[in-house]
Amino acid sequence: MSEAFKSQPATISKADVVSNSDTEKNASLVNGIIRLTYFESILQDSIKASIVFSDAGNAIEGKSVVEGLPLVGTEDFKLEMKDNNDEKLKVNMVVNSMTPLYEDGSKNVINLSLVSEEFLRNEMGESRLRSRFNGNISDNIEKIFKDRLKTKKPLDIERTSNDYNFLGNGRKPYYMLNLLSKQSIPEGGEDGSAGFLFFETADGYQFKSIDKLFDKEQKKSYVFNNSTDAKEGIPAGYDGKILQHQADSSINVQSKMNMGAYKTKLVMFDPYNCKYVVDEKTADEAVEKKKVKLAGKGLPVFNEKFKTPTKDFTRTTFMMIDSGTLPSGATEEQIKENQKDNFKAAQTLNQAIRRYNQLFSSMMQITIAGDFSLHAGDVIFVDIFSVQAEKNDTVNRESGGLYIIADLCHYLSSEGTYTKLNLARDSFGRKGNHSTKTDSNSIADSARQQYG
Numbered sequence: 001m002s003e004a005f006k007s008q009p010a011t012i013s014k015a016d017v018v019s020n021s022d023t024e025k026n027a028s029l030v031n032g033i034i035r036l037t038y039f040e041s042i043l044q045d046s047i048k049a050s051i052v053f054s055d056a057g058n059a060i061e062g063k064s065v066v067e068g069l070p071l072v073g074t075e076d077f078k079l080e081m082k083d084n085n086d087e088k089l090k091v092n093m094v095v096n097s098m099t100p101l102y103e104d105g106s107k108n109v110i111n112l113s114l115v116s117e118e119f120l121r122n123e124m125g126e127s128r129l130r131s132r133f134n135g136n137i138s139d140n141i142e143k144i145f146k147d148r149l150k151t152k153k154p155l156d157i158e159r160t161s162n163d164y165n166f167l168g169n170g171r172k173p174y175y176m177l178n179l180l181s182k183q184s185i186p187e188g189g190e191d192g193s194a195g196f197l198f199f200e201t202a203d204g205y206q207f208k209s210i211d212k213l214f215d216k217e218q219k220k221s222y223v224f225n226n227s228t229d230a231k232e233g234i235p236a237g238y239d240g241k242i243l244q245h246q247a248d249s250s251i252n253v254q255s256k257m258n259m260g261a262y263k264t265k266l267v268m269f270d271p272y273n274c275k276y277v278v279d280e281k282t283a284d285e286a287v288e289k290k291k292v293k294l295a296g297k298g299l300p301v302f303n304e305k306f307k308t309p310t311k312d313f314t315r316t317t318f319m320m321i322d323s324g325t326l327p328s329g330a331t332e333e334q335i336k337e338n339q340k341d342n343f344k345a346a347q348t349l350n351q352a353i354r355r356y357n358q359l360f361s362s363m364m365q366i367t368i369a370g371d372f373s374l375h376a377g378d379v380i381f382v383d384i385f386s387v388q389a390e391k392n393d394t395v396n397r398e399s400g401g402l403y404i405i406a407d408l409c410h411y412l413s414s415e416g417t418y419t420k421l422n423l424a425r426d427s428f429g430r431k432g433n434h435s436t437k438t439d440s441n442s443i444a445d446s447a448r449q450q451y452g
Contacts (some may be wrong), residue, residue, distance in 0.1 A: 003234075004242045005086045006369030010417040012036065014080035015051065017095065017112075019069040027065045029053045034109070035080075036412040038089070040376035042199045042213075043406070045174045046119035049093060056107040064108060071098055075116050081372070081419060089372040089410070091202050094120060098200040100431070118149045122174045129168025129176055134328045137164050137184050138145030141177065141198075141207050141284065148173045158196070158212050160184040165326040177207075182352050183343060186211050192291020195352035201375040208377060210355045213404050214426065215293040216379045221434040222368060225385035237435030238383070243418070244367040245384065245397055253302070260315030261357035262299065264350040270321040272339060277361040279346055283354050292355070295361065295379075296428030304311065305329055318347040318352065358426040364399065367390045370410060370417030378381060381434050401430035 012030050019025040032053040039048045053065075060068025069075065073094045082088045093114040102109035121127050127148045133140045145151050162185045166177065181196040186209035196209050223235060226241035234241050256262065266279040283299055285290045329336040366382065374380070382403055384396040403423035411418045441450040 003243065003369050003436060006240070006371075007243070007416045008084055008413050009414055009448040010081055010083045010372075011138055012081045012412065013081075014078055014437055015053075016078045017065065017069065017071065018076040018078075020072065020075055021069075025060065025069065026058050026360065029065070031058065036410075036414065038079075038200070038410040039404075039408065040089075042132055042197050042376050042404070043201055044376075045122075045178075046116040047091065047093070047200050047202065049091075049114040052101065053112070054089075054107050055110050056243075063364070064128060066098070066108065066110065071110075073096070073098065074120065077112075079114075081369045081412070083372045085371065085373070087371060089202055092114050093117070093180050096120070118151050118153075118173075118200075118205075120288045121149055121402040122172050125171055128170045129173065130170055132165070132167050132326070134326075134344055135163050136160060136166045137162060137180050140209065141180060142165075143178060143448060145205060146171050151205065153200075155207075157207040159187055159188055160196070161187045161346055163328075165328060167326070173243075182208070182356075183348055184209070185344075185351075187397065189291055189351075189353075190284040191347050192289050193351055193355055194348045195355040197377075199376060200354065201377065203375060206377055208360060210426070211293040213377055214295045214379070214402070216377075216404075217254050218381045218402060218432070219378045220371075221381035221383070222366065223383045223385055223434070224366070233383075240368055240371070242368055242382070246365045247384075248363040248365070257314035257362075258355065258356040259326050260313075260317075260353045261348065261361070262354065263311075263313045263315075264353060265313035266346065266350045267316060267317060267318045268319045268345055269438050270323055272321075274324040275345070279350070280313050281350060282311065283358065286351070292426075294427040295404070295425035295431070296427030297401075297431045299358075300361075300425055315339070315353070319349060321345060324358075355426070359409045360424045362399070362428055363406075364403070364423050365421070366423065367420045369419070369420055371419050372410065374405060374408060374419060374421070376408050378401070380421075380423070381432060383430075383434050395430065397430045398428065399430075401425070402432050 008037055015029040017025045027115040033051060034054060035052040037050045055064045066073055073095050077093045077095055080090045094117050095112055096115040097113040099111040101111050136156050142156055145155055151406050164183055177198045181198045189211055193211050195206055220239040222237045222240050222242050224245040263282045264281060268277045322342050325342045326340040327334040379402055383400045383452045403425045405421050406424040407422035409420045
């Protein structure tokens, strides 16, 4: 199937908005849609969509959609569409805002902003956390989703290795979910890795460690080669062609040092016993201990003149240890745990700082033919080919390799269907194979066959 065919307008089979006052009354916007954009991001709490449609009247009882429903916000919206690979995307959302773009006597052009139900429920008073939460963080994440946000969507929650007791103090669910993400340690990552991401895709809510995201099996592979031949320039083993590519090669070492991406120092003070501890760690140590999963070959190698014979640091964090705070159990059990740390700062704080700041070390932006099977957080393989490259090595060994989808946008209009991806990874250098279907040694051979 050619890339030109894949990027033809997709099929929108359902775009129904349901009235708040009468749930039996609904309007289909399928025939009036001018442009549709759908968004997912690992840094976004909710999926979002924007629909521009023409409202020519006679939609409901001889009236327009806006008047006939009437359209005021919070209406249920059911969206179903299919790309040219027969991949389906089906989501239920709610109307967040309605913006008139054009009006005359014959028609109105309206922009609808759609969000998840939980996005609005997060603002409600009954959703706020007012109780105490004990035990494993991942268990409490599930409780917040089900008890406070009242979601019925699938939950893909990775198990954390650490406990954390806390009081809700009337905070909003999304706030606490993001706060707990920064305090979570993945299983097996103790004293080397920390930091989770909470986000939503069309498949449901995700609570995943950064390491787990990078350790996922690649979903698809794409190539960028500027070829214009009849076969669309896709060598064997690749799933598709990159139509547009832009690499973000901006590297600001000072900024990374300032944020503590590679070397950190933690100063802790325990008021219970007046103990003072200094803990210095580097990202290289975590890699050597295999506590982190890198998408690329390795972390950057800096100039020798910036290395010191002893451990160095570029960011210092200060922490008051909360010994004996909110211990679990009955009174006697709480007394026994009066010296236990509630928040394990030495195993969590600076490890999370490093991982979050490494996450976007290498980035690129690509556009491909519409593909609804992809979601934020998926791992894909990207190769940048060049017809001018030497025949014994036709791929870019530095920028190519595994990336996670940080941001995703599906764009649909009468002109075509495209998927735009912001890709990110925590390290540098091409690692892995573009395809699990062919032998890894066939990369150069397939390119030679393609270019001759």
